[in-house]
Amino acid sequence: MAVGTLGAGTLSGSHDEVVARYNDVDQAYAEQRENRLLGFVLFLVSDVVIFSSFIFAYLYLRSSVPNWPPIAAGGHQLPRFDVAFAGVNSVVLFGSGATMHFALENWKHQKKGRFNGWLIATIVLGAGFLLGQAYEYHSVQLAWSGSTMGATFFTLTGMHGFHVFVGVVYLITLLIQANRGVYTSSKYFGLTAGTLYWHFVDVIWVALFYLFYLM
Amino acid sequence: MAVAAHPGVAGDHIHPAPEGFIRKYVFSIDHKVIGLQYFITGGLFFIIAGLLAEAIRVQLIKPSGLILSPGAYNGVYSVHGSTMVWLVIIPVLTGGFGNFIMPLQIGARDVAFPWLNMLSFWMFPVAGAILFSSFIVGAPDAGWTEYPPISLQGPPGTTVWTVAIFLIGISSTMTGLNFVVTMLKMRAPGMTFTRMTLFVWASLATAVMNMVATAALSAALLALFLERVFDVPFYDPARGGSPILWQHMFWFYSHPAVYIMVLPAFGIISEVFPTFARKPIFGYKMIAFSSILIALLSFMVWAHHMFTSGMAPWLQLPFMIITMIIAVPTGIKIFSWLATLWGGKIWFTTAMMFSLGFILTFTFGGITGVFLAAVPVDLQAHGTYFIVGHLHYVLVGGSVMGILSGIYYWFPKMTGRLLSEKIGHWNFWLFFVGFNGTFLPMHWLGLLGMPRRVATYDPRFQFWNDVSSAFSFVMAVGLLLLFINIAISLRKGKRSGANPWGARTLEWTISSPPPYYNFKHIPAVLKNPYEFSEPLPYLGLDNEQPPGPPVPTFTHPTEVGATR
Numbered sequence: 044m045a046v047g048t049l050g051a052g053t054l055s056g057s058h059d060e061v062v063a064r065y066n067d068v069d070q071a072y073a074e075q076r077e078n079r080l081l082g083f084v085l086f087l088v089s090d091v092v093i094f095s096s097f098i099f100a101y102l103y104l105r106s107s108v109p110n111w112p113p114i115a116a117g118g119h120q121l122p123r124f125d126v127a128f129a130g131v132n133s134v135v136l137f138g139s140g141a142t143m144h145f146a147l148e149n150w151k152h153q154k155k156g157r158f159n160g161w162l163i164a165t166i167v168l169g170a171g172f173l174l175g176q177a178y179e180y181h182s183v184q185l186a187w188s189g190s191t192m193g194a195t196f197f198t199l200t201g202m203h204g205f206h207v208f209v210g211v212v213y214l215i216t217l218l219i220q221a222n223r224g225v226y227t228s229s230k231y232f233g234l235t236a237g238t239l240y241w242h243f244v245d246v247i248w249v250a251l252f253y254l255f256y257l258m
Numbered sequence: 259m260a261v262a263a264h265p266g267v268a269g270d271h272i273h274p275a276p277e278g279f280i281r282k283y284v285f286s287i288d289h290k291v292i293g294l295q296y297f298i299t300g301g302l303f304f305i306i307a308g309l310l311a312e313a314i315r316v317q318l319i320k321p322s323g324l325i326l327s328p329g330a331y332n333g334v335y336s337v338h339g340s341t342m343v344w345l346v347i348i349p350v351l352t353g354g355f356g357n358f359i360m361p362l363q364i365g366a367r368d369v370a371f372p373w374l375n376m377l378s379f380w381m382f383p384v385a386g387a388i389l390f391s392s393f394i395v396g397a398p399d400a401g402w403t404e405y406p407p408i409s410l411q412g413p414p415g416t417t418v419w420t421v422a423i424f425l426i427g428i429s430s431t432m433t434g435l436n437f438v439v440t441m442l443k444m445r446a447p448g449m450t451f452t453r454m455t456l457f458v459w460a461s462l463a464t465a466v467m468n469m470v471a472t473a474a475l476s477a478a479l480l481a482l483f484l485e486r487v488f489d490v491p492f493y494d495p496a497r498g499g500s501p502i503l504w505q506h507m508f509w510f511y512s513h514p515a516v517y518i519m520v521l522p523a524f525g526i527i528s529e530v531f532p533t534f535a536r537k538p539i540f541g542y543k544m545i546a547f548s549s550i551l552i553a554l555l556s557f558m559v560w561a562h563h564m565f566t567s568g569m570a571p572w573l574q575l576p577f578m579i580i581t582m583i584i585a586v587p588t589g590i591k592i593f594s595w596l597a598t599l600w601g602g603k604i605w606f607t608t609a610m611m612f613s614l615g616f617i618l619t620f621t622f623g624g625i626t627g628v629f630l631a632a633v634p635v636d637l638q639a640h641g642t643y644f645i646v647g648h649l650h651y652v653l654v655g656g657s658v659m660g661i662l663s664g665i666y667y668w669f670p671k672m673t674g675r676l677l678s679e680k681i682g683h684w685n686f687w688l689f690f691v692g693f694n695g696t697f698l699p700m701h702w703l704g705l706l707g708m709p710r711r712v713a714t715y716d717p718r719f720q721f722w723n724d725v726s727s728a729f730s731f732v733m734a735v736g737l738l739l740l741f742i743n744i745a746i747s748l749r750k751g752k753r754s755g756a757n758p759w760g761a762r763t764l765e766w767t768i769s770s771p772p773p774y775y776n777f778k779h780i781p782a783v784l785k786n787p788y789e790f791s792e793p794l795p796y797l798g799l800d801n802e803q804p805p806g807p808p809v810p811t812f813t814h815p816t817e818v819g820a821t822r
Binding site (some may be wrong): 074093 | 490
């Protein structure tokens with residue numbers, strides 16, 4: 044695990060401060076953890092840019108027609124989305140954000156039984172959200188390639204759904220690894236990253252829910 | 259912060275050496291090997307792009323065209339542009355110099371995520387192979403910008419193009435992320451922000467732009483891919499899409515990209531000038547902060563590429579003004595470099611010649627850029643050879659000159675051998691004269707009204723086209739000399755020793771080429787490295803002499819009356 048490079052920790056305080064913050068962790072790990080955390084946050088930033096670009100595309104295309112939902116190429120009026128169903132589905136996803144938070148907190152206090160319970164709840168809720176989204180894709184009267192509304196809706200929610208799917212797989216991996224003793228009370232970067240990622244997926248959904256269902 | 263050397267602290271240990279050919283040279287995680295891999299791969303792509311450029315110049319010798327059909331011509335210039343931007347300039351500057359030099363200059367043993375670094379590199383040759391394979395199915399033919407709706411109607415190679423550029427974009431994003439973490443977290447003790455070298459400052463600004471802007475390009479490419487393959491309407495106006503949307507998304511990346519391509523070159527120039535003028539750099543902080551200012555402004559000017567695409571007149575004014583404001587931080591750099599030279603004891607090495615040439619050509623290209631920022635001028639010059647002249651002055655006269663300067667400057671560090679200064683000077687002069695002869699006439703052709711991206715042209719433009727084509731061969735011979743110089747030097751070049759230029763940045767304090775662990779002990783840094791009158795500002799250096807006979811130490815040629 045040790046790295047060959049000794050960072051100065053210039054941004055985050057002196058050498059001693061870095062060590063003090065993780066006084067139960069060896070220094071090489073503490074520095075490596077800081078690097079990975081920053082790297083992971085930056086990865087999420089670049090992901091935000093990708094989502095923002097598509098959101099820009101959506102707003103641009105939306106503002107270039109007089110009415111939204113627009114009239115499709117065939118001449119028929121496209122429907123509005125079902126806010127009620129998507130609302131319930133959103134609550135499922137936001138709820139999974141809360142359960143993930145409890146899972147990480149319980150890990151920090153080494154309550155492994157509760158950790159497992161909350162993490163499994165998160166995975167079930169995440170999978171439930173995906174099932175809900177699959178049902179919505181199936182029932183909505185809209186085609187991906189039929190209109191700009193379909194293009195932006197399916198591309199953006201599809202990208203988000205892909206992120207949720209990757210997240211669920213990642214959380215399952217974390218569950219297995221945690222129970223095989225990969226993480227300890229002081230070394231659990233994977234769990235921190237998983238929680239960050241899961242909250243990120245939540246936040247993106249807040250934006251998408253507003254843009255497609257409420258706006 | 260305490261600045262003491264700390265040999266033997268926990269975490270200060272050295273990796274075991276990599277073993278076996280594959281781990282050492284192919285799937286290496288050593289930033290120096292990866293840097294060289296970028297140089298070699300980028301060099302190969304540069305040769306391909308150069309041959310495509312010569313095909314363009316040969317085609318334009320006769321008004322009716324000489325060797326290519328109009329369709330093939332479109333493919334050739336599209337792939338030439340795409341290759342130069344994404345497979346040569348960006349990878350060589352960020353991946354090549356960034357990988358080899360940056361960790362050494364911050365006193366680190368490697369980048370933050372070496373394995374990710376290796377992955378980023380290997381996406382690059384794969385992307386290149388994919389791009390060139392587009393010639394098999396019909397090369398993309400809408401220029402490097404691939405505007406819809408032409409790119410929607412283009413041959414199958416256009417889809418191949420989106421895949422290749424998407425891959426290289428992901429590679430750039432990962433490199434940017436990796437470098438930002440490296441520069442923020444892994445600097446040697448005592449190396450505060452104002453003690454970083456100016457190349458590191460430029461690399462930091464570049465890495466942030468690479469990370470943020472390239473993601474926007476990935477989104478635009480993904481949408482283009484989806485539209486071409488699954489018929490999903492984003493850009494097709496017949497189905498509610500908007501071609502202007504592509505232009506917004508593309509230029510939101512590609513305007514920062516021009517600074518991604520030139521800021522590292524600025525960084526190289528900022529290293530070369532103080533070293534060969536033997537003077538502290540003038541305006542260290544202003545040069546450093548102007549890089550950041552350029553990076554910030556570059557995100558607010560993308561629509562100046564779209565003045566003729568139809569935009570609200572009130573929107574043109576802010577884009578015009580902000581674009582012109584970029585000339586201010588750029589001017590700060592130019593004048594600081596000139597002030598660095600002023601009163602210096604200038605040593606005209608090849609690296610220095612290229613840096614001096616850079617000042618001339620880049621300033622010229624920058625000034626035509628201010629012309630083009632003015633909306634009335636742009637409306638006239640848009641889509642003409644004036645644009646082609648302008649962009650080659652900044653990309654070849656700026657980025658490529660910077661790269662050449664950097665190669666002559668750091669080649670001894672990378673290989674332990676000196677390049678021939680004699681061949682180097684021939685290289686510079688042929689390149690410099692050939693470059694200006696090739697691209698200067700394009701400004702006149704543009705103002706006379708010759709449109710860009712045409713395989714045939716009106717006979718009244720023939721004279722300047724022939725001048726341009728003739729000089730392009732001079733430039734090509736100049737560049738050929740670079741490869742010859744490298745080949746000769748690798749076989750029997752003079753040993754350079756650790757510091758042939760008497761330079762003061764950290765990479766010159768260790769042997770050439772550096773050992774795989776870079777620094778035996780991580781040094782502590784007391785000041786920025788440009789104060790030539792003072793002793794080196796490093797503590798705890800443990801210089802290792804390479805095995806073999808001792809190498810001569812540095813002497814300034816003017817001090818001993820030596821000539822080149």
